[in-house]
Amino acid sequence: MGREILLVLPNQLFEAVFTHPDKTIILIEHPAYFRDTAHDVLYHKQKLIMHRASMQAFYERLEAKGMRCCYVDYHLACKKTLRRLFEAAPAVYIYDPVDQARTRELEQLSVETDTPLQVIESPNFLTERHVFTSFFHNKKRYFMADFYAFQRRRLDIMMVGVNPEGGRYSFDTENRRKLPAGYTVPKPLVFEQDARILAAMAYVEAHFPDHPGQAETFNHPVTREQALALLDYFMRHQLNDFGPYQDALSTSHDSVFHSKLSAPLNIGLLSPREIVDAVLEAPVVLSSKEGFIRQIVGWREFMRAMYVLKGDWMRKQNYLHHNRPLHRGFYGEGVGVEALDLVIEKIHRTAYAHHIERLMVLGNFMLLVRTDPDAIHRFFMTMFIDAYDWVMVPNIYGMSQFASGPLLTTKPYFSGAHYLSKMGYDPAGEWMSLWNALFYLFLRDHKAVIAANPRLKVLLQHLNRHDDAAMRRFEQIAAPWLTT
Known part of the structure; x- marks a missing residue:
């Protein structure tokens, strides 16, 4: 009988792993984190660079500590490999993946191979x-x-x-x-593109050339030391x-x-x-x-x-009945709307945008043009370096797109162009006319939802100031986004 194993997924590079010297540590480039073909998610190249480089660095630390460990590359990390790992071990341990699909997959393998699966509370959170x-x-x-x-x-x-x-x-x-x-x-803290990063870039370009995003502008921590340096920089500056x-x-x-x-x-x-x-x-x-x-x-x-308690339910909801496809330009080429293209270019270059850019620029516009929440979830999972199912399901379905209704937020988050101008965007662009047209049409078409919400119904006063001629003008402006 072999040794017990501890499976380590790409987002489980915890210091707590080093407290298991009695187990064989298996770092695995699970396909769900590199190229999730089951859900048509081709991750941003910088996310893959981060995973590859950080896992390689973590593996080197394990070896330096004298721990028994094994690294499974993406092209070998198939279900057959997982099955063989289960069959060879008296027991399999894993930190809670906080990922419903991964948990179901591992539980099924445990049953099929008659191998005990021990799920350990994740140290990535403060709340059991x-x-x-x-x-x-x-x-x-x-x-x-x-x-x-x-x-x-x-x-x-x-x-x-x-x-x-x-x-x-x-x-x-x-x-x-x-x-x-x-x-x-x-200025942002800059990390050296050392041999490890360059090797990860080459690995990604060789195996995932069709994934979106720029690789050469990568600037994210991939080691414990770099992460601590970024934390210190944030505290001081x-x-x-x-x-x-x-x-x-x-x-x-x-x-x-x-x-x-x-x-x-x-x-x-x-x-x-x-x-x-x-x-x-x-x-x-x-x-x-x-x-x-x-x-x-x-x-x-x-x-x-919210993900653990309501995630499976949330991802099946579409409270506002939005079903339009997502414009392909969001994946890097741009969509021809200045306020959006500023953020799209940045995401293509850095795999990052801050929370207001995500919620009140991208999410706001996607809501106003009635985009299918599933397509929005896929986009955010694809393009953001910090995106995982546990955070994106409640953020997209529960908050940004109000797809689960008033479950965890009292209102949908949307605005006209004035809010974006007030918070720093140039108010002189043509994008404002489009944004405001979409805003008023959204108010009109979702009047029942708006009127039922004490925090939003004041917006209907703004809508009522526009006569039929104004609404027809808004329809003409918004037509490329709502009728094609």
């Missing part, structure tokens, strides 16, 4: 399953604000006794400023201004004051606890400290909980 399952038990709707306050109390983070530091849990209302003209924004300007849009700065820690965090190079500890120790303004803590302790944990 039983905690959020108990918290949301018997709730018909799920509110992040309630969960976030619970998390702050439970973890004793930014609390003074039983009260939140500063007298309230959220300072979000103070964190919506436009970036002032000429405001100093630090960006965190203090993160709060006020986290919603700001910029045509000059790729990430403004955003950390870009989501990618190394989501593959396990950093833990949420060490990020939280670093933020708590940082000498920065309270609104910035709380704003970033809310992303890690609140929103990220909430997304994982």
